[in-house]
Amino acid sequence: MDPELFGAVEPALREALGMFGVEVERIVSPDRDDVHGANDFIATIALQGESMDAVLHLLVTATAAEELVASMLGAPSTNDATTSDGLGEIANLAAGGIKTRLEPHNLSLGLPSVIQGRSLRLAGCVTCASQADRFRFASGLVVDTVLQMKPHKVCSSNHERARAGGAQ
Amino acid sequence: MKILIVDDSAVMRNMIKRALASGGVQAEILEAGDGQLALAQVPNDPDLILCDWNMPNMDGLTFVRELRKLGSTTPVLMVTTETHFSKQTEAKNAGANGFVAKPFTPDQLASQIKEVVPA
Numbered sequence: 001m002d003p004e005l006f007g008a009v010e011p012a013l014r015e016a017l018g019m020f021g022v023e024v025e026r027i028v029s030p031d032r033d034d035v036h037g038a039n040d041f042i043a044t045i046a047l048q049g050e051s052m053d054a055v056l057h058l059l060v061t062a063t064a065a066e067e068l069v070a071s072m073l074g075a076p077s078t079n080d081a082t083t084s085d086g087l088g089e090i091a092n093l094a095a096g097g098i099k100t101r102l103e104p105h106n107l108s109l110g111l112p113s114v115i116q117g118r119s120l121r122l123a124g125c126v127t128c129a130s131q132a133d134r135f136r137f138a139s140g141l142v143v144d145t146v147l148q149m150k151p152h153k154v155c156s157s158n159h160e161r162a163r164a165g166g167a168q
Numbered sequence: 169m170k171i172l173i174v175d176d177s178a179v180m181r182n183m184i185k186r187a188l189a190s191g192g193v194q195a196e197i198l199e200a201g202d203g204q205l206a207l208a209q210v211p212n213d214p215d216l217i218l219c220d221w222n223m224p225n226m227d228g229l230t231f232v233r234e235l236r237k238l239g240s241t242t243p244v245l246m247v248t249t250e251t252h253f254s255k256q257t258e259a260k261n262a263g264a265n266g267f268v269a270k271p272f273t274p275d276q277l278a279s280q281i282k283e284v285v286p287a
Contacts, residue, residue: 019271020183072179074186086179092222093271096249100269106252111176111222 002149005054005102006131009147012097013135016090020071024135027142040120041065041084043091046110047099054107054149056095057122058087064141080116088112098147122146169285172198172214174206174231175247176223184218184247184277191278203231210235214242216285218268221248221259229262236263243284247272 010026017024039062047054060068062083069077069086077083091112099107122132122144130148137143171188173181181199188195198214200206203226206219217235221228232244243265250259251269259267265284268277 016271019273069179073182082179085177089177089180089183092177092249096251096270099249100251103252106254109222109249111224 002052002129005052005098005149006129006147008098008101009056009094009131009133009145010135012101013094013143013145015097016093017068017137019093022068022071022137024137024143027134027136039116039118041087041114041116042120042122043084043087043112043114045088045091045095045112047095047107048110049102049105049107051105052107052149054098054147056091056098057146057148058091058094059120059122059144059146060087061141062116064137064143067137067139067141068143084114084116088114094145125150169193169195169215170198170213171195172200172206172209172212172217174200174203174217174223174228175220176201177220180220187272187274187277189274191274191281193278193281202226203228203234206231207234207238210238210240210242216281217242217244218247219244219264221246221250221255229259232259232262232264245280245284247277 014024041060043058045056065083065087066077068090069083072086077086095109099109125148128148128150130146132146134142134144173184175181185197198209198212200209202223219228219231228246245266245268246259246264247268247270249270256267266280268280
């Protein structure tokens with residue numbers, strides 16, 4: 001585990017969501033299967049550097065995604081493409097916050113990607129260190145984060161794979 | 169003032185527009201989804217360009233280089249998560265005039281604009 005990297009997730013997410021007035025609280029020991037399943041979004045973005053590579057995932061229900069993106073727009077999101085766009089930007093902002101907090105590592109961000117589907121789960125990676133967190137915002141909806149960090153040239157392929165049932 | 173906002177996220181372009189209004193910056197807004205599309209907007213003579221760094225097709229750094237090759241002196245503020253000193257130096261060497269780090273507040277955006285566009 002890298003406490004510097006994993007400790008950056010919460011303040012970075014708070015800062016990202018705070019840009020459009022959404023405050024969150026971290027939930028300790030959440031039941032991770034209690035909210036997802038019907039229609040979810042996963043936003044994923046890579047952070048790459050000389051000393052570490054990492055991937056940040058955000059998993060939210062469609063309802064939570066729409067609420068977050070409505071806060072960004074100041075109006076309801078009118079379609080899934082806009083919701084995906086907004087979620088990707090949240091991942092970008094949060095990853096940017098992590099990067100800023102790890103300045104000496106000189107990380108670079110990839111472009112965010114977003115998938116939508118039923119019963120999405122974030123698969124683990126045996127060679128990656130990872131940390132999962134859940135944050136609740138005012139309406140009671142939640143955003144799950146998973147940050148995975150890999151030593152260079154050890155984990156080559158599928159740590160960012162999401163196991164999806166009926167992904168769209 | 170005419171401001172060209174260059175970002176591949178339409179939601180972020182919308183947020184920047186709202187931040188400009190909240191920060192008291194009154195402007196006619198032009199938009200482009202990447203550097204290539206932004207170059208096509210240059211003949212519309214923006215007074216300021218707010219440009220993301222990481223974009224598909226043509227990224228912000230390449231856009232700034234191409235813009236300067238065209239002889240444009242329009243101020244460019246990079247609005248980006250790429251805030252490392254080495255990145256700032258790289259962008260300034262390419263011709264960018266300043267940085268606004270994402271996430272930002274409307275006041276921070278307005279303040280940076282005042283730095284590069286005289287009232």
